[in-house]
Structure formats: C-alpha cells, structure tokens
Amino acid sequence: MTTAADRLAAQRQPGPPTGAPLPELPPEEVAAWQSRGGELIELLTRAAELGPLAAFTLGPRRTVLVTGPEQVQHVLAQHPDGYVKQSHRAGLLLGEGVISASGEAWKQQRRLLQSQFTSVGLRRWEQRITEAAERTERRWAALARTGESTDVGADLQFFALDTIWRTLTGDPLDELTHGELDAVNEVVTHLSALTATTPADQEAVTAALARIDSACARAIAAARERGDGGERGEGGEGGLLRVLLDAAVTRPEYTDRLIRDELVNLLVAGHETTAKTLAWLFLRLEQHPDVREKVLGICRTGSAEERREVVTALVNETMRLHPAVWLIPRHAAADDTVGGYRIEAGSHVLSSPYLTHRNPELWPEPEVFDPWRFIEPGRRPTRQGAFYPFGLGARACLGQQFSYREMVCLLELLLPAYDLDFQELPTGTFFGVVMHPVGPMRATVRRA
Numbered sequence: 001m002t003t004a005a006d007r008l009a010a011q012r013q014p015g016p017p018t019g020a021p022l023p024e025l026p027p028e029e030v031a032a033w034q035s036r037g038g039e040l041i042e043l044l045t046r047a048a049e050l051g052p053l054a055a056f057t058l059g060p061r062r063t064v065l066v067t068g069p070e071q072v073q074h075v076l077a078q079h080p081d082g083y084v085k086q087s088h089r090a091g092l093l094l095g096e097g098v099i100s101a102s103g104e105a106w107k108q109q110r111r112l113l114q115s116q117f118t119s120v121g122l123r124r125w126e127q128r129i130t131e132a133a134e135r136t137e138r139r140w141a142a143l144a145r146t147g148e149s150t151d152v153g154a155d156l157q158f159f160a161l162d163t164i165w166r167t168l169t170g171d172p173l174d175e176l177t178h179g180e181l182d183a184v185n186e187v188v189t190h191l192s193a194l195t196a197t198t199p200a201d202q203e204a205v206t207a208a209l210a211r212i213d214s215a216c217a218r219a220i221a222a223a224r225e226r227g228d229g230g231e232r233g234e235g236g237e238g239g240l241l242r243v244l245l246d247a248a249v250t251r252p253e254y255t256d257r258l259i260r261d262e263l264v265n266l267l268v269a270g271h272e273t274t275a276k277t278l279a280w281l282f283l284r285l286e287q288h289p290d291v292r293e294k295v296l297g298i299c300r301t302g303s304a305e306e307r308r309e310v311v312t313a314l315v316n317e318t319m320r321l322h323p324a325v326w327l328i329p330r331h332a333a334a335d336d337t338v339g340g341y342r343i344e345a346g347s348h349v350l351s352s353p354y355l356t357h358r359n360p361e362l363w364p365e366p367e368v369f370d371p372w373r374f375i376e377p378g379r380r381p382t383r384q385g386a387f388y389p390f391g392l393g394a395r396a397c398l399g400q401q402f403s404y405r406e407m408v409c410l411l412e413l414l415l416p417a418y419d420l421d422f423q424e425l426p427t428g429t430f431f432g433v434v435m436h437p438v439g440p441m442r443a444t445v446r447r448a
Contacts, residue, residue, distance in 0.1 A: 022064060022341045025056035034058075041354075041431045044327075048355045053341050063348040066338070067355045069362065069385030074338050075330060076351055077384070077393030083330035083349055085395070093187045093209065096258060097265030098398070105253070109262070110398065112247055116240060117398050122405060128166035128239075129402075132159055133410040135172070140418050143445040149423060152441040156278040157185070157271070163406050164270030168263060169219050170239045180215035183208035184267060191433045216260045220245070240266060266399075273324035274403050276436040278410070280322040281314060283437055286422055288369050295371065299415040300448065311411045313374035315404065319389035321369065326354035326435040328391060353388050354435065362386045419446045 025047050033043050044065055047054040052068020066075050075083045085102050094100040098109040115121050136159040143150050161181060162173040173181075186208040190201060223241045244262055248254035285292040298310045332347040343349065358366040362381045363373070373379045381387070390397035397403070421444045426437030 018337055018340050019342045020340055022053055022055040022343070023050040024054065025050070027057060030056050030058060039431060040327075044350070044352060044355060048352070053339055053343075055347075061346060061348055062344065063350060064332070064343055065355075066349060066351045067359065068339065069356065069359075069381070069383040071339050071385070072351050072356060072388065073385035073392065075349060076328065076388070076391060076395070079336070080394045082333050082336055084333050085329075086331035092191065092205070093184070093212075094265050094268065095261030097261035097263075099265045099269060108253075112243065113240070113262075113266075113398055116243060117402055119401065122401055125167045125402065126405070128170075129163055129406045129409050131172070132163040132166055133406070133413050135159075135162060136410060137413045137417070140414060140445045144418060144447045147444060149442050149444045152282055152420065152422075152443050153275075153279045153426075153437070154440075156282070157182075157275040159410060160271035160275040160278070160406070161267075163274075164267055166239070167270070167402075168240045168266060169223065170242075177215050177218075180211040181267065183211040184264070184272065187212070188268070188272060188433050189430070212264060213260065216263045217256075219263065220256060220259060269397060269399055270402065272434050273397075274407060276324045276434055277315065277318055277322065277403075278407060279437055279441060281318040281407075281411075282420065283426060283441065284318060284321070284369050285314075286420070286425065291369060291371065296415060296419075296448070299412075307412060307416075308408065309375060310371065311408050311415065312404070313371040314411070315407050316374045316387075316389075317369060317371040320357045320363070320373075320387065321367075322435060323353035323357065323389040324434050324436070325389075325391070325397075326431060327352050351388075356385070357387065357389075359386075417448055419448050420444070421446060 025043075029046070030043065033046075043056070043058075047056055047065045048067045052066070052071050054065050054067075056063055056065075066072055085100065091100050096105070098106065098113060101109055116124070136155060139150075139155065158173070158178065161178065165171065165173045165177065165181070187205055190205050219241060223238075223245055241259075241263065244254060244259045248259065285295065295310055295314055299307050302310070328351040330349040330351070332343050332345055332349050334345050336343045357363060360366050362383065363386075385392065388396075390400040390403075422441065423444070424440050424442035426439040426441060428438040430436050430438050
C-alpha cells in the first residue's frame with residue numbers, strides 16, 4: 001500500500017502532461033469493497049492515496065475525488081460554473097432552498113440572505129445568540145446543583161436549534177417546536193452521503209417531514225399575524241423569517257413553499273453542523289486530558305483576548321479533524337483540465353475536507369489533536385484550499401461567521417465554569433450527509 005512518504009515524494013515530482021488520464025482505482029478493488037459492504041470513507045481514503053486527484057467507477061458514472069488544496073480551490077472557488085450542484089442528496093428535506101438551488105434562482109436567494117450574515121448583519125442576532133447560550137448555561141448550573149446526569153450531545157443540539165430558531169423567528173425554542181424540529185436529525189440520518197436516493201425507511205422520513213412542515217407553517221402563520229415590519233430593539237420581534245415574508249410582497253417566487261424551504265435550509269445549516277462540531281469538541285477534550293487542562297487553564301485564568309484565541313483555535317482544530325460536511329459533491333458540466341489531468345464532462349466530482357485536512361504534507365501529524373496549530377506562527381498551512389470546513393468559493397456556507405460566533409459564545413460561558421464527568425461516550429463515527437459521533441455522551445456536570 002502507498003505510504004504517506006510515497007505520496008509526498010510523488011507530489012514533488014513534475015506534474016503530468018496536460019490532458020493526462022487520472023490515476024484510477026482498479027475496478028476489481030472497487031468491486032471487492034462493494035462485495036464486503038465497505039464504508040464509503042474506506043473507498044475514498046484508498047483513492048486519496050493515489051494523489052491529489054484520483055478516479056474510480058462506482059455505479060453508472062465515473063467519480064473523481066479531489067483532495068489537493070490547489071485542485072480543491074480550482075473546483076470549488078475558481079470554476080463554480082463548471083462544477084455545479086445536481087440533485088442535492090438532501091433535496092427531499094431542503095426542497096428549493098438556498099443550499100440546493102442552482103442557477104439564477106440560487107443567485108437571487110443567496111443575495112437576499114447574504115447581508116444578514118456579514119459582520120455588520122451579525123450584530124442584529126448577537127443578543128439572540130447570547131440568550132440561547134445563557135439558557136444552556138443555566139441548565140448546566142442546575143445540573144451541577146442536583147448531580148443529575150445529562151446527554152451532552154443532546155444539550156448542544158438543543159442550544160444550536162434554540163439559537164437559530166430565535167434568529168429566524170425572534171422566539172425562544174419551546175417544547176412543542178423542539179419536538180417537531182428534532183425530526184430534522186431523523187431525516188438527515190436517513191439520507192445518503194453521496195447522492196440523492198430514496199430513503200430505505202420512507203415511511204419514517206415522510207412522518208418526520210410532516211412534523212418539520214407543521215413547525216414551519218405555524219411559524220409563518222405567527223409571523224404574518226404578528227405583522228411587525230422589523231426589529232423592536234436588539235432582541236425584538238422579527239428575524240430572518242420576516243426578511244423572507246417581506247421579500248414575498250414584491251417577489252412572487254417567494255411562495256409559502258419556498259419560504260418553508262428557506263426556513264428548513266437555514267435550520268439545517270444553522271444547527272446541524274454547529275451541534276455536531278460542539279459534540280466532537282467536548283469528546284476530543286475528554287480524550288485528550290493534556291489539551292483539556294491547558295485549554296481550561298487559559299479559559300479560567302487568561303485575559304479575554306487569550307480566552308477568545310484559544311477557544312477559536314479549539315473550534316478550528318475540531319473542524320479540521322471533524323468537518324461536519326465532510327464530503328462536497330459536484331457535477332462536471334464540461335470537460336476540464338485540473339493539475340494537468342483531464343476531467344470529463346458528466347463526471348461526479350467529490351471534494352472532501354475530511355481527507356484534505358488529514359494530508360500530512362499540509363498538516364504534520366494530522367491525526368494528533370493540537371489546537372495550537374491555529375495559534376503558533378507558521379504551523380497552519382497557507383495554501384488556499386488546505387482548510388475549508390465551510391466549503392469554498394461562491395457556494396461556501398453563508399453562516400460561517402454566525403456559526404463561529406455561537407460556538408465561541410457558548411464555550412466562553414461553559415469551559416471556565418464547568419467540568420464534565422463522562423459515564424458514556426460515543427462508540428464510532430457516522431459518515432452521512434453530516435459526520436457525527438455515534439452514541440450518547442452522558443455525563444454529570446460539576447462546577448469548576
């Protein structure tokens with residue numbers, strides 16, 4: 001098997017002649033993987049060993065895996081019109097919202113929402129993020145008093161959902177809405193990591209979608225009845241849902257169905273990835289007591305600037321090892337040449353932050369959990385495309401600044417104040433549409 005040293009040596013050699021065929025996994029190796037029911041990540045890891053670009057045939061069409069930073073930059077950032085979304089794997093859930101839309105419709109939808117997630121736009125939601133974080137902190141304070149155990153992953157999921165729901169509607173998450181929107185996790189779990197397919201348990205997915213639709217319809221009706229045209233103070237009524245309803249006044253494409261789709265897109269993008277990142281972060285701290293003690297020491301005795309720096313580095317290192325969206329599919333709309341290799345029109349093109357972030361040429365000792373990569377000068381790679389947990393280019397995640405802000409806000413409250421004693425930890429990793437730990441994270445909470 002090719003070693004990391006072999007791959008690095010090969011990458012130092014002159015590139016292939018322009019138009020050269022891609023390195024390709026032998027069909028018999030792919031067939032053997034299929035016959036034993038292998039995980040997709042196994043096949044992709046093997047393909048990545050062939051170099052920054054590699055191909056294999058899986059199903060009816062050729063697949064190209066792109067993991068080199070320059071090649072990722074070419075596909076996702078420099079040529080977005082040549083590598084397009086097609087039949088989004090979560091289309092059943094997302095409908096025609098901004099994540100799954102394409103062409104001119106996508107451009108218009110993104111333009112409407114983009115201003116809400118800039119540094120200036122984010123100030124409108126600052127108080128709502130803080131209120132959701134304080135709600136979670138109060139829960140942990142109560143748990144610390146009673147000694148009752150909790151599922152840390154579920155608490156983090158609730159926090160992320162509460163945050164985005166406040167941002168969408170102006171209201172805190174209530175028990176009924178939480179029960180309905182928790183169905184988002186159920187649907188996401190049933191979807192293929194690779195392509196749009198019919199879920200095996202379609203009856204369960206249909207029931208889950210009905211619960212999601214019920215919550216969205218109730219929120220839309222309440223916002224219309226409320227009828228406020230904007231914010232009333234920092235934490236007043238209104239929110240992103242109000243932005244969508246106002247757009248519907250002059251833009252007929254914003255039907256109730258599209259508003260529902262945009263709501264669900266913002267819910268999925270705004271809480272699924274954040275919750276899973278936070279779960280991985282607490283799991284990594286539990287697995288690495290040396291890192292935990294150093295981080296907590298800074299969080300509890302350092303200056304505000306030092307605390308913010310170490311918490312942000314902790315989030316970044318977690319996303320390096322566990323990018324929630326670990327696989328980014330595209331469709332090659334035309335023939336292209338990338339790094340000297342030919343990619344044919346119609347190819348299924350996959351970028352994988354998970355694999356790029358584990359490239360030892362970019363990240364020495366890539367499996368080691370080391371937040372100081374993002375603090376100490378010269379340790380983080382400067383090559384574009386080396387770190388992209390939120391994607392790259394025009395279709396990069398709209399809410400990345402929002403996500404950073406809510407994670408840092410919560411961690412700055414919880415890490416200085418509480419310790420966790422885990423009784424139960426996840427047993428594996430699920431590589432679905434979103435990558436997440438498998439199993440509960442049950443712990444008791446203690447005051448630090």
